[in-house]
Amino acid sequence: MxxxxxxxxxxxxGRWPMTxxxxxxxxxxxxDLPGPxxxxxxxxxxxxxxxxxxxxAALGALIGRQEALRTLLRDGEQLVRASGTLLAEVVEATGTGQGWFPPGRAFDPAADLPVRASVVTRSGSPFLVVLHVSHVAADLSAMAVLRAELAALLAGRSLPPAAYHPADQAVHELSPAGRRRLEGSVRYWARQVAERPLCALGLPFRFPGARGHHHVLLGSRPAAEALARIAANTGARPPxxxxxxxxALLTSWTGAPGCQLHCLCNNRFSPELRDYVGTVAQETIIPFTASPSFLRSASQTNASALAAYxxxxxxxxxxxxxKDEVERARGTRCHRDVVVNNTTGHARVILPGDGVEPGVGDRVFGAPAEFDIYxxxxxxxxxxxxxxxxxxxDETAGILGGVERLIVAAADGDVDPAGFGVPPAGRGPxxxxxxxxxxxxxxVQAAADLALGPGVARVEAVGDELIARVGRDTDVTAAAGAVLDTVLREGRHGVVAPGDYVRATD
Structure with a gap:
């Protein structure tokens, strides 16, 4: 067909600046190749x-009403097209439908309409529409809006006009109020990066020849019941x-006093963004501080999340x-170690019936640790x-299984997270x-040798300070700058520029 x-x-x-x-x-x-x-x-x-x-007609009405679906991005601008034609592939259904319509090649934001559509037929009659949308045009919340609107249009129901679009968002962001908000956010995040170490997974590669990630899934009805009780008792949101x-279990395993959780915020708190089709979700950082009281940690994490949002x-x-300024001041890269994805309402993963099982499929991970809430x-x-x-x-499965055990135990009263999870990972001498x-x-010594030459600086930890001892004829300022540049260029976990340089006196 x-x-x-x-x-x-x-x-x-027309043309507007990008959001x-x-x-x-x-x-x-x-x-080139579309990521996950x-x-x-x-x-x-x-x-x-x-x-x-x-x-x-329904597809045409959807694209016509939502400007994001007919927008190109070029040279810092968004170009909203007035009209056009989309070719939707039509395929007769065969099999179970798995993999009917893979997303295909990557979208070119400057040249491609950011939406593709396919129509699945049975005996020649349409029964399913598949939409693939570039992330530059929609986030997960926007996809839920598009799904609901297309269902309404296919059913012949009328919809009120879409009143707020990316062009309107761009105008708001350039207003005095919008600029103040954006600048305030940058100051906030720069302060967060400066005040809290991000290298929660400062661990040696104990298995340097390994590839990929260990992936496990958890399904637990008892934990869901316990979670509801904890949320009711503490006032903390379930996520x-x-x-x-x-x-709590990750920091117990890594021996760190806390960590940063990189999470997406949907940013749809304003009324005009409730049904907005565009991409407004951005990554936030939720700080976590380890505590012997799990209920205190849950309340603090909830408060930190609300502040971050x-x-x-x-x-x-x-x-x-x-962030670049902060990294130079701190002498270390700010690694994006721990990512949390809250995809409740959007995920289609098949969960275990009970307990922890290895994950299946070709899931690709972008960070050393990724935790998904489905x-x-x-x-x-x-x-x-x-x-x-x-x-x-086994450590991966033990940490995820510990999440279930910790939540179930905490429903009956406060507990110390140290009693759950897996033993701490070893780092060596x-x-x-x-x-x-x-x-x-x-x-760090290797970085100093690379920057200055072997033996010019001797790196050691004195108390809680990292220092470098150099000869009395060494230009300390130049040496410190060279080591810092090397550390930042290498970007390795656990490699930090010395905080002080001590010149020999004899």
Missing amino acids: SDLKVRFSGPRS VGQKNVLEWISP ADILSTMVRVPRGSTMDAVG AVVMAAFA RYGRYDPARLTEA RLDGTLGCGLGLDARLATA GWARTRSGWVDLAG
Whole structure:
């Protein structure tokens, strides 16, 4: 069957600056091979008896009403097209439908309409529409809006006009109030980066030859019941309780006093953004501090999350500049170690019936540790991936299983997280704890030798300070700058520029 020609037109077109959300996605989206989050997909059932013309009209109406779906991004601007034609592939259903329509090649934001559509037929009649949307045009919340609106249009229901679009968001961000908010967010995040070490996984590669991540999944009805009780007793939101349980066991395993949880914030707290189709979700950092009281940790994590979400929108270029300044001041890279993905309401993962099982499929992880929250009601569903160079499969399963045991135990009263999870990971004699966190002394020495030449500086930990002893004729300022540049260029976990240089006196 030939492709379905979907004609669309909208009430407005033109050029506007990009939003910070669009800039944020363009920083990490792949120009060649789409990554796991570059293209978002959804499926909508077609009402029985619908014609192919009706499906085309519904798709055209959806693209016409939502400017994000007819927008190109070029040279710092968003170009909203007035009209055009989308070719939707039409395929007769075969098999179970798994893999009917893979997302295909990466979208080119400067040239491609950021939406693809496919229509699945049975005996020639449409019964399913599949949408693939570039992340520059929609985030997960926006995909839920598109799914609901397409279902309504396919059913013949009328919709009120879409009143707020990326162009309107760009205008707001350039207003005095919008600028103040964005600058305030950059200052907030720069302060967070400066005050808290991000190298929670400052661990040696115990298994340097390993590849990929160990991946495990958890499904637990008892933990879901316990979670609801903890949330009711503490006032903490269920996702914050689950994050606190995972972070408590992770820090116990790494021997760190805390960690930073990199989480997406949907940024849809304003009324005009409730049904907004565009990308406004951005990554936030939720600080976690280890405590012998799990309920205290859960409450503190909840409060930290609410504070972080206030600053969820920011200019990524400005934040990168601020972070670069902080990294030079601290003498270490700010690693993105621990990522938490809360995909409740969007995930389609098949969870274990009870307990922890190895994950299946070709899941790709972008950070050393990724913790996924898939489901909270009825069953607690979570996933954990740990870099196989850092952890064993048993440690990965033990940490995730500990999340279940910790939450179930805490429903009956406060508990110390140290009694759950797995034993601490060993670092060996070459590591020391300083104010910068766990430091690989041999790695720092290697960086100093690379920058200055072998033996010019001798690195050691004195108390909680990392110092370098140099000869009396050494230019300390130049040496410190050279070592810092090498440390930042290498970007290795546990490798930190010395905080002080001591010149020999004899």
